[in-house]
Amino acid sequence: MTMKLYMHPVSTASRPVRLFIAQKNIPVEEVSVDLMTGEHYKDEFTAINPSRMVPALVDGDFKLTESAAILRFLASEFKAPEYPTDTRKRAKVDEALDWFNTQFYRDFGYGLLYPQIFPHHKRPTDEHHTGTINWGKDKAQTWFGVLDKNIIGSRQYVTGDQITIADYFGGCICTAGELIGCTFENFPNVQRWLGNVKKLEHWPRINEVMYGFAASMKGKDFVNL
Ligand SMILES: N[C@@H](CCC(=O)N[C@@H](CS)C(=O)NCC(=O)O)C(=O)O
Numbered sequence: 001m002t003m004k005l006y007m008h009p010v011s012t013a014s015r016p017v018r019l020f021i022a023q024k025n026i027p028v029e030e031v032s033v034d035l036m037t038g039e040h041y042k043d044e045f046t047a048i049n050p051s052r053m054v055p056a057l058v059d060g061d062f063k064l065t066e067s068a069a070i071l072r073f074l075a076s077e078f079k080a081p082e083y084p085t086d087t088r089k090r091a092k093v094d095e096a097l098d099w100f101n102t103q104f105y106r107d108f109g110y111g112l113l114y115p116q117i118f119p120h121h122k123r124p125t126d127e128h129h130t131g132t133i134n135w136g137k138d139k140a141q142t143w144f145g146v147l148d149k150n151i152i153g154s155r156q157y158v159t160g161d162q163i164t165i166a167d168y169f170g171g172c173i174c175t176a177g178e179l180i181g182c183t184f185e186n187f188p189n190v191q192r193w194l195g196n197v198k199k200l201e202h203w204p205r206i207n208e209v210m211y212g213f214a215a216s217m218k219g220k221d222f223v224n225l
Helices: 014-024 069-076 086-115 127-153 165-180 188-197 206-216
Strands: 001-008 028-032 056-059 062-065
Touching: 001 014, 014 028, 014 069, 014 165, 062 069, 069 086, 069 165, 086 127, 086 165, 086 188, 165 188, 165 206
Parallel strands: 001 028
Antiparallel strands: 001 056, 056 062
8 A cells, every 4th residue: 555645735844745755756645635625624634633734644554743753754764864874963863853843943934924824823913913923033033043054054954965854844944934035145054055955856846836825925015034
């Protein structure tokens, strides 16, 4: 039986997993879950992920949620060098994955981006809404500064000169910023690193729907970095 990945093409958490699967030619069938019509709230999907979120990987009765866990699993299962087996190198990849997945994603994704683009992230009052976005912007600036100077610095990728699953993951979270027009011009190392990640052969195809969504919002007045 082929493994199935339940996903949505614009979803920030689905994109790195889809990209990795495409790059490594891993035999996985994609199943689209329409978040816009609430398909993830239906019984068929909540039986897979009661948290009602994509992505989710299913292989028979093995179900795995959480994008970073899915990346780690697939890379381990298919013995990909993007998740090194040397314990110290692997620990540095895990460190970067956790860094992106916690404070960075919370403040940049859920603080700055999503409240501006998704209606269900609108806060109950204008004051609350504006406060959330300003807080997210302020914190995200700090995290981007650390990413630019300390994590990437002169490296090609976040843990060195080889691409790892942390670059797939972090690169997809950062580029979600393009939905609100982020160009990262104040963060030259981030720009250079994203340029490296975007050289992946399947980047354009996997991100096509996301860029279509970004184009549909072009010209809107977003709070930006
Ligand atoms: N921590 C989860 C987050 C997954 C997540 O945030 N998924 C979003 C799409 S990017 C989702 O399914 N949202 C459904 C909703 O907002 O109702 C992961 O990394 O997989």
